[in-house]
Amino acid sequence: MPTIDIKKHDLDGLIGKKLSLSALEKHLMLAKAELKEYIEETDDLKVELSDSNRPDLWSAEGIARQIRIALSGKPEVYDFFKHGRKATREIRVSKAMKSVRPYIAACTASGIRMNDDVLTQMIQSQDKLAEIFGRKRTTVSIGIYELDRIMFPVDYRLAEPSSLSFIPLGMEEKLTLAEILERHPKGIAYGGIVKPFPQYPVLIDSMGHVLSFPPIINSREIGEVKPQTRNVLIEVTGTDLRMTMLTLNILAVSFYDRGAELEPVKVTYPYSTEFGKVVAFPVNTAGKFKVPLATFSAGLGENVALTDVKKRLESYGHIVSAARGQVAVTVAPYRDDIMHPMDLVEDYAISRGYDSFEPVMPQQSTVGSLSRLELLSDTIRGHLVGSGFQEIMSNILCSREELEDSLQPGEQLVEVDNVMSLAYSVLRHRVIPSLLNVEAVSSKAFYPHRIFEAGEVAVFDQSAIMGSRTDLNLAALISHPGANFSEMHSSLDVLLYYLGLEYKLEPSGHALFIPGRCGKIIAADAELGFIGEVRPELLERRQIAMPCAAFEITLNGALRLLIKN
Amino acid sequence: MTTSELQKLLESFHPLEHKVLLSFDREGALSASDILTRSGLDESRLDMASGWLQSKGLLDVKDESVTSLVSLTEAGKEYLQKGTPEMRIINALKEGKQFTVKDIIQSWGMDPSEVSSAVGALKEDNAVRIVQGGVLEDTIGLVLVLPSYESIGKLLRAVSEGEPADLASFPADQRAAIQANFHKRGKSKGIFRITEKKNRSYTLTDDGKELLRLIKERGVVTEEASALTPEMLKQGTWKNKKFRAYNIALNPPRQSIGRKHPYKEFLDFVKYKFIGMGFEEMRGPLVESEFWDMDALFMPQFHPARNIHDVYFVKNPIAAKEIEEPFGKRVAAAHKDGGKTGSTGWRYAFDLDRAKRLILRSQGTAVSARTLASGPKIPGKYFSIARCFRYDAVDATHAPDFYQVEGIVLGAYINFKTLLGLLKLFGQEIAKAGEFQFRPAYFPFTEPSVELHVKHPELGWMELGGAGIFRPEVTKPLGVDVPVIAWGLGLDRMAMVALGIQDIRDLFSRDLDFVRTKKIQLNK
Incomplete structure (x- = not known):
C-alpha cells in the first residue's frame, strides 16, 4: 500500500496546528497510517498508509483532514457538492467511448494559491490514485489542465492512432498517438491499456486543441500545471463510474481544503449511466446508514451512549444525527468504503482510540486438538527421530528439473502458469526429490546420512474438483558407503510394525529406483508407497557420490487404513 | 619432581609406558632391541611410549648408533x-x-x-x-x-x-x-640392498628411576587395564586391575543423531501453544480456487483491495470444475449488492469464472473460509499452520513458499474487546510479551481490524500479527451467523531470531550440516 512524502510544515499548515512528532505518530493511527521516517534537515515525512479502501487518505490533504476533524470534533461540510449554479462548462462523450473507456467526471478549481508543496502533493496524489486505486491507470486515470487555455465544450471521443498528433508533456515535438505509444515513456508504460482498440481516447476542445490522450499523457500546451497556474480543470476517466466519481471527489475536496473555489462540469453521455445521461460533477455519492445503538454495543463488547457514538463518529468526519436509540449517518463525500454498519463500528473504535478498550480474555471453553493426520505425522516424526533420522523441511514450490527424473510414466505435475522464475515453477508431487536435493549439497556432512521429511505434496488428479489434491507424504533416505535396500527396509519394517500396519512388498519398477531393487509397499490391498535403492543415473545427475536408498509413503493412505482397522 | 607429583603421573600412566619402564634394571642403559625383547612390544609402540616418557622427563636417549643392514634386491x-x-x-x-x-x-x-x-x-x-x-x-x-x-x-x-x-x-x-x-x-x-638403521640406547632419568622404584614398591598391580571387559567381571580378575585414568579434556568424537528440524521444533512449540489454548487444527489444500482464497473473503474481483498481493496461477487445469453451492451464489450476491448480509456490497457484477480460477494458496485465511463453510463448532476455536505462496521475487526476505499461522474464533459473545483479549493472550503465550499496543489496521475481510504490536524480550517492539472480526459479508454467505474473530500471526521473524539466521530461505535449508548443527532457542 502507498507510502507518501509530505513536508511537515505543509501538514501542520493543513491541520492548522503544529504537532510534535509523537503527537503526530499517535494521530496517524486515525488514518491507519504509520510514520516511517522524518528527516529534520529537509522537513520530510515518510508516511505509510495501510487502508487500500481509503484512497482519500493518500495525500497530505487527506491525512491532515482526518486529524483536523479529530482535533475540532466537527465534520467538515463540502458545500460545492450542492450545485447552486448550473454547470456552464460541458464535456461531450461520444458513443464509441462506451466500449473503450466509458466514464469521465470533471470539475474546475480556481483561485488556487499554488506553491511547491501544493504542486508536489497534487502530482503525488494523482500518481498514487491512478497507480494503486486505478490499478496502474486501467480502471481510473487523471488529468489536470490549465483551465484558461481550454475552449469548452470539450469532446471525449476516439481518434485514429496515426492521424491525430500533439506535443505531449515532457517532449518538444508533435507526435501522433501511435508514436506516443512507441516513444513516450508513459506511452511505453501504459500503452497496453488502449492497444487492444483500433482507435484511442482523446480529449479535444472546441478549437481542436488536444487536452490529453487518456489514460496515457497530457498535452504540453494545455495539460501542464505550472507554479503560476491559478485555475485548473480536473478530469478523471475510467472503466468504473463509481471509482471515477470517487477519484474526482477526493481531488476536488483536496483543492477545496487548500482554498480553491470549486465549480461543476456537465458531462453529456450518449448512453445511460447509473446517474443518468447528463451528470454535473462532482456528485456526492455518500451513503446514508441508520444504525441502532445496540449494534455498536454488541460489536464493541460494552454499552456505549448514543451521544458518545454521535460525538465519536462526527469527530471522524461523518454527519450524524441521533434519536430514538439509533444514529443516522451520512458518510463524507470523499469516502466510499462504508458498506455495512460494522464499518461504522470500526470508525467509532478508531475515533475513540483502540487503547481506550479494556481487552477481555475470551472465556468460552473449547477443546484443543490436532487433526488425525497431523497426529499421525507427529507420531511418525517421533519414531524416526528415535531411530536416528534427521528431520528435513523443504520448499514445495520448485523447478521441474528437480522432479522430472522421478516422474512415473504418465505422471503429471501441478504447474504454475505465470512463471516468475523456472526455479519456482511446479509443486512437488513427492518428497524424495527434496531429500535428494539435500544429498546433492551435503557431501561434506559426515556420514552416515539418515534423513526424513513428512511434508505436503500436490498430486495431479484430473478427476478432482480442483484438478489436484494435497497429500501429506513421508519420505526417508539413507546415504553412506553401504546404504542398501535391506537397511532401508528394516527402517520401514519397524516403523510400520509400531504403526500397526501389516504390509508386504511387491517387486515393481520405479523411475527413482534400480530395477530389481525396488518394491511397492502394499497394505490391505492399498498401495502405500514404494521403497528401493536410488538409480545411479539420478545420483550422478545431482553429483551425489554416495549410494542412497529411500522409501516414501502416503500418510493420508496410512490414516485411511488405520481408521478402517 | 616430588613423590606426590610422581604419584600423580603414575595415575595416568599408559600401559605401554609401564611396560617400557619395567624392562629397566635400576642401573645401566638398555638398547632399543633389548627393550623390545624384554617388554614384548613392537617397534612402533616402543617409539610411541619412549616419546611419551621422554616428554615427561623420565627417559633419556643415551647413545645413538647406526647399523647397516644388508638384504637382497x-x-x-x-x-x-x-x-x-x-x-x-x-x-x-x-x-x-x-x-x-x-x-x-x-x-x-x-x-x-x-x-x-x-x-x-x-x-x-x-x-x-x-x-x-x-x-x-x-x-x-x-x-x-x-x-x-x-x-x-x-x-x-x-x-x-x-x-x-x-x-x-x-x-x-x-x-x-x-x-x-x-x-x-x-x-x-x-643385488644387495644396504639400509641404515638407527639404534638407540636409553637410560632412566633420576625421576624415571624413582618412579620405577615406586612402581616396584607398590608391587601389587602388575597389569593396568584400559577397559573393563565382560571376562573380567565374569572371572573377578578386575579386582587385581588398575584402570588407567583418562585424559578427559580431549574432544569426544562426533555423533550423528536423530533430531527434529529446528524450524519444525519452533512450529511444534506454536502448535502446542494453540492446543493448550483450546484451538482445533484445520487443514486445507495447497491449490485453491480464487473463490476460497479471495472471493469468499469479500475481496472484490476488480478492486485494488485484491492487489494486496499477487498470486501464482495454475496452468492445468486452469479452473476448478465447480464452486460448491450454495456458497457460490451467496458470495456472488454479497459482492454484488450485499445479498442478505446487510451490506451495500461492492456493487459490481461478480464473475463466477474468475472465482473458479485455480491458484496456489496465497493466504492461510483460505483455510479459515473453508472451515466456516464446513459447519464449524459454535463456540469454536481453530488454527492452521498453512504453507502459502506469493508472486514475489525470492530474496533474503521473501521465500518462494512460507508458513502462515492463522485461525478463527466463533461465538455469540465475540466482540471487539474479546478480540483484543485474544490478541493479548497470544502476545503473552507466544511472544512472552508484557507490553502491547493495538493499532487500527486494514484487511479486506475484517471490520474492525487491528494490528497487534508487542514488546518482545529480545526483539523489542514488533508487529506480531493482524486480526479482526470477520465482516458479515464473509460469515453469512458461508452459513455462520455468530461473530467470528479472524487472526493471523507473523512468526517468521521470531523463528529467525530463535534460529539465529538472517536469510529467510535458510528456514528450508538444504545443507545437512546446517540443519544438524542449528540450535533453537525457544522462549518457553
Whole structure:
C-alpha cells in the first residue's frame, strides 16, 4: 500500500496546528497510517498508509483532514457538492467511448494559491490514485489542465492512432498517438491499456486543441500545471463510474481544503449511466446508514451512549444525527468504503482510540486438538527421530528439473502458469526429490546420512474438483558407503510394525529406483508407497557420490487404513 | 619432581609406558632391541611410549648408533635362484656349449645390458674371449678368477639366510664384495640392498628411576587395564586391575543423531501453544480456487483491495470444475449488492469464472473460509499452520513458499474487546510479551481490524500479527451467523531470531550440516 512524502510544515499548515512528532505518530493511527521516517534537515515525512479502501487518505490533504476533524470534533461540510449554479462548462462523450473507456467526471478549481508543496502533493496524489486505486491507470486515470487555455465544450471521443498528433508533456515535438505509444515513456508504460482498440481516447476542445490522450499523457500546451497556474480543470476517466466519481471527489475536496473555489462540469453521455445521461460533477455519492445503538454495543463488547457514538463518529468526519436509540449517518463525500454498519463500528473504535478498550480474555471453553493426520505425522516424526533420522523441511514450490527424473510414466505435475522464475515453477508431487536435493549439497556432512521429511505434496488428479489434491507424504533416505535396500527396509519394517500396519512388498519398477531393487509397499490391498535403492543415473545427475536408498509413503493412505482397522 | 607429583603421573600412566619402564634394571642403559625383547612390544609402540616418557622427563636417549643392514634386491633374489649371469655363462662354457652373445640374449631370457656387462667383466678378467662368428670361448685365465665368481653365489646365500644381516658381521672381503655389488651396479640393478638403521640406547632419568622404584614398591598391580571387559567381571580378575585414568579434556568424537528440524521444533512449540489454548487444527489444500482464497473473503474481483498481493496461477487445469453451492451464489450476491448480509456490497457484477480460477494458496485465511463453510463448532476455536505462496521475487526476505499461522474464533459473545483479549493472550503465550499496543489496521475481510504490536524480550517492539472480526459479508454467505474473530500471526521473524539466521530461505535449508548443527532457542 502507498507510502507518501509530505513536508511537515505543509501538514501542520493543513491541520492548522503544529504537532510534535509523537503527537503526530499517535494521530496517524486515525488514518491507519504509520510514520516511517522524518528527516529534520529537509522537513520530510515518510508516511505509510495501510487502508487500500481509503484512497482519500493518500495525500497530505487527506491525512491532515482526518486529524483536523479529530482535533475540532466537527465534520467538515463540502458545500460545492450542492450545485447552486448550473454547470456552464460541458464535456461531450461520444458513443464509441462506451466500449473503450466509458466514464469521465470533471470539475474546475480556481483561485488556487499554488506553491511547491501544493504542486508536489497534487502530482503525488494523482500518481498514487491512478497507480494503486486505478490499478496502474486501467480502471481510473487523471488529468489536470490549465483551465484558461481550454475552449469548452470539450469532446471525449476516439481518434485514429496515426492521424491525430500533439506535443505531449515532457517532449518538444508533435507526435501522433501511435508514436506516443512507441516513444513516450508513459506511452511505453501504459500503452497496453488502449492497444487492444483500433482507435484511442482523446480529449479535444472546441478549437481542436488536444487536452490529453487518456489514460496515457497530457498535452504540453494545455495539460501542464505550472507554479503560476491559478485555475485548473480536473478530469478523471475510467472503466468504473463509481471509482471515477470517487477519484474526482477526493481531488476536488483536496483543492477545496487548500482554498480553491470549486465549480461543476456537465458531462453529456450518449448512453445511460447509473446517474443518468447528463451528470454535473462532482456528485456526492455518500451513503446514508441508520444504525441502532445496540449494534455498536454488541460489536464493541460494552454499552456505549448514543451521544458518545454521535460525538465519536462526527469527530471522524461523518454527519450524524441521533434519536430514538439509533444514529443516522451520512458518510463524507470523499469516502466510499462504508458498506455495512460494522464499518461504522470500526470508525467509532478508531475515533475513540483502540487503547481506550479494556481487552477481555475470551472465556468460552473449547477443546484443543490436532487433526488425525497431523497426529499421525507427529507420531511418525517421533519414531524416526528415535531411530536416528534427521528431520528435513523443504520448499514445495520448485523447478521441474528437480522432479522430472522421478516422474512415473504418465505422471503429471501441478504447474504454475505465470512463471516468475523456472526455479519456482511446479509443486512437488513427492518428497524424495527434496531429500535428494539435500544429498546433492551435503557431501561434506559426515556420514552416515539418515534423513526424513513428512511434508505436503500436490498430486495431479484430473478427476478432482480442483484438478489436484494435497497429500501429506513421508519420505526417508539413507546415504553412506553401504546404504542398501535391506537397511532401508528394516527402517520401514519397524516403523510400520509400531504403526500397526501389516504390509508386504511387491517387486515393481520405479523411475527413482534400480530395477530389481525396488518394491511397492502394499497394505490391505492399498498401495502405500514404494521403497528401493536410488538409480545411479539420478545420483550422478545431482553429483551425489554416495549410494542412497529411500522409501516414501502416503500418510493420508496410512490414516485411511488405520481408521478402517 | 616430588613423590606426590610422581604419584600423580603414575595415575595416568599408559600401559605401554609401564611396560617400557619395567624392562629397566635400576642401573645401566638398555638398547632399543633389548627393550623390545624384554617388554614384548613392537617397534612402533616402543617409539610411541619412549616419546611419551621422554616428554615427561623420565627417559633419556643415551647413545645413538647406526647399523647397516644388508638384504637382497629383486635381482639378488633372482640370481640366488638361477645363478649370476657370469656363473651361468661360465657353467655353460664348462658344459662345452657353443654360443654367441646374441644366443644368450635370445634364448636365455636375459636382459641385453645384463649380458653385455657380464661378458664385459669376464673378458676383462681374461676368463673368456670372443672368437670367429662371435662365439664365446673359455680361456686358461678362467681358473684363476673362478673362485671369486663362485664366492658371489655363496655371499648371496649367506645374506639371504641372515636377512637382514648386519654388514659388520661379515668378514672384510665379503663386506667389500657386498659394497662392490651395491655400488657397481647401481640401485636398480644392484643385488644387495644396504639400509641404515638407527639404534638407540636409553637410560632412566633420576625421576624415571624413582618412579620405577615406586612402581616396584607398590608391587601389587602388575597389569593396568584400559577397559573393563565382560571376562573380567565374569572371572573377578578386575579386582587385581588398575584402570588407567583418562585424559578427559580431549574432544569426544562426533555423533550423528536423530533430531527434529529446528524450524519444525519452533512450529511444534506454536502448535502446542494453540492446543493448550483450546484451538482445533484445520487443514486445507495447497491449490485453491480464487473463490476460497479471495472471493469468499469479500475481496472484490476488480478492486485494488485484491492487489494486496499477487498470486501464482495454475496452468492445468486452469479452473476448478465447480464452486460448491450454495456458497457460490451467496458470495456472488454479497459482492454484488450485499445479498442478505446487510451490506451495500461492492456493487459490481461478480464473475463466477474468475472465482473458479485455480491458484496456489496465497493466504492461510483460505483455510479459515473453508472451515466456516464446513459447519464449524459454535463456540469454536481453530488454527492452521498453512504453507502459502506469493508472486514475489525470492530474496533474503521473501521465500518462494512460507508458513502462515492463522485461525478463527466463533461465538455469540465475540466482540471487539474479546478480540483484543485474544490478541493479548497470544502476545503473552507466544511472544512472552508484557507490553502491547493495538493499532487500527486494514484487511479486506475484517471490520474492525487491528494490528497487534508487542514488546518482545529480545526483539523489542514488533508487529506480531493482524486480526479482526470477520465482516458479515464473509460469515453469512458461508452459513455462520455468530461473530467470528479472524487472526493471523507473523512468526517468521521470531523463528529467525530463535534460529539465529538472517536469510529467510535458510528456514528450508538444504545443507545437512546446517540443519544438524542449528540450535533453537525457544522462549518457553
